[in-house]
Amino acid sequence: MSEMPSLAKRILEEYFPASGDQLVVGGRSVRELASKIGTPAYIYDAELLRSRLETVRTTLGPRVQVLFAMKANPNAAIAQLMTEGGAGLEVASAGEIAAAAFAGVTSVPMQFAGPGKDEEDFALARQHDVTLNVESKAEVDALSKSGGGRVAIRVNPPANKTKSRMRMSGGSAKFGVDVDDLAGLATHIDTLDNVELVGLHTYAGTQNFDAEGWLANAHFLLDTMKDLERHLGRTLRTLNFGGGFGEACFESDGRFDLDAAGEGLAELISKDGRDDREYFVELGRYLCAHAGIFLTEVRYVKESGGNEHAILDGGMHQHAAAAGLGTVIRRPFPMVKASSLKEEARDEKCFLGGPLCTPADAFPTPSLPPLKAGDLVAFLASGAYGLSFSNALFLSHPTPTEVLVDKGVVHIIRERPPVDAPLRDQRLPGRSG
Ligand SMILES: Cc1ncc(COP(=O)(O)O)c(C=O)c1O
Numbered sequence: 001m002s003e004m005p006s007l008a009k010r011i012l013e014e015y016f017p018a019s020g021d022q023l024v025v026g027g028r029s030v031r032e033l034a035s036k037i038g039t040p041a042y043i044y045d046a047e048l049l050r051s052r053l054e055t056v057r058t059t060l061g062p063r064v065q066v067l068f069a070m071k072a073n074p075n076a077a078i079a080q081l082m083t084e085g086g087a088g089l090e091v092a093s094a095g096e097i098a099a100a101a102f103a104g105v106t107s108v109p110m111q112f113a114g115p116g117k118d119e120e121d122f123a124l125a126r127q128h129d130v131t132l133n134v135e136s137k138a139e140v141d142a143l144s145k146s147g148g149g150r151v152a153i154r155v156n157p158p159a160n161k162t163k164s165r166m167r168m169s170g171g172s173a174k175f176g177v178d179v180d181d182l183a184g185l186a187t188h189i190d191t192l193d194n195v196e197l198v199g200l201h202t203y204a205g206t207q208n209f210d211a212e213g214w215l216a217n218a219h220f221l222l223d224t225m226k227d228l229e230r231h232l233g234r235t236l237r238t239l240n241f242g243g244g245f246g247e248a249c250f251e252s253d254g255r256f257d258l259d260a261a262g263e264g265l266a267e268l269i270s271k272d273g274r275d276d277r278e279y280f281v282e283l284g285r286y287l288c289a290h291a292g293i294f295l296t297e298v299r300y301v302k303e304s305g306g307n308e309h310a311i312l313d314g315g316m317h318q319h320a321a322a323a324g325l326g327t328v329i330r331r332p333f334p335m336v337k338a339s340s341l342k343e344e345a346r347d348e349k350c351f352l353g354g355p356l357c358t359p360a361d362a363f364p365t366p367s368l369p370p371l372k373a374g375d376l377v378a379f380l381a382s383g384a385y386g387l388s389f390s391n392a393l394f395l396s397h398p399t400p401t402e403v404l405v406d407k408g409v410v411h412i413i414r415e416r417p418p419v420d421a422p423l424r425d426q427r428l429p430g431r432s433g
Helices: 006-015 030-037 046-060 076-084 094-102 119-127 137-145 179-190 211-232 258-272 285-291
Strands: 041-045 064-069 088-091 110-113 131-134 149-156 195-201 238-240 278-283 292-304 307-312 335-337 350-353 376-379 401-406 409-414
Touching (some): 006 285, 030 041, 030 292, 030 376, 030 409, 041 046, 041 285, 046 064, 046 076, 046 285, 064 076, 064 285, 076 088, 076 094, 076 409, 088 094, 119 131, 119 137, 119 149, 131 137, 131 195, 137 149, 137 179, 149 179, 179 195, 211 238, 211 258, 278 285, 285 292
Parallel strands (some): 064 088, 064 278, 088 110, 110 131, 195 238, 238 278, 307 350
Antiparallel strands (some): 041 292, 292 307, 292 376, 335 376
């Protein structure tokens, strides 16, 4: 018998302290939730989302506007909650702008990054007053041709000063504009009468546990801004330092020092000495990862070759990150036997797989207590890049229900669709409907 792995234990203690024998999310036990909404399901605690956003906003101070990066969790209800809590939005597609509009989000700052925006993206951005973080001269010209808009230039620094696990800047990159090309592009934008240049943006990468490196990148952006302003002979209004504050999803992950980031940004703002500048960060995972779980039920347990295999009703098509997609080394996500938290883990390994007919649909698994059909297994740290990162169409299973639990009240924020949902947009040749 062995102890629960330490990350799972820490997440339970810090985020779900009301749990006893069972995991309790937002005041509801997982058994209650499973019988009410079924499994598999993503379950988010509204109070945890609110309090994390509030902590970040308070720590970064009133001069820094926090944008919620919708790509981390694109459900419209989460965008609504975040904006009610004082966040703006960072979107990555016309679809995410549409989700914000569906949620009734109208008067918060919105910014849009992505290296391949098209005319529909430009049109929706104009309609909803979204600043486009442009990534190339070709994109600027396409924007101007399609009617123009307000832009900031996404900068690709020559070297990545962060220790982000997935780096998205530095050297030759598909993201952003190289520093050497910045002045030329800004001058070009100034010749276009329907494109307004308001600032600079950068995004170095995700899962960054080193606040110092993150701040070094922010200082680089400020220095770049000063050079550009000298070149243009005028000032620009906005600086967006990106996101990527790390949040532990694996045992070896550290903690991002939010206080250090807050202090460092305050120093940067005082060095800038500009009362009229608007500063932004755009955070995804840090705002929502630990507020969400992916709840599954054990469907069958069987023996094969001397090992036990538990087949869950949720799989990699619904939680790809927990199955190891996007990582080089497949490591276990924090997970617990949610219907019986006090039970000790066994030393023998149990293999966890989802319902899909592919060996890729397997979850690297820490030791868990013995499992039988009907037991509930929860993947923690699953409020970010869960469903949105998954290949939901693979094998045509329904997407899982998504639920927001707000002080005991259960809101279904994504219905489980009918089995024929994958056919909704398909057409047979020769048939119109
Ligand atoms: C441009 C941009 N902004 C913000 C984010 C959010 O990053 P994170 O969830 O690590 O904070 C991403 C993630 O890939 C991104 O590409």
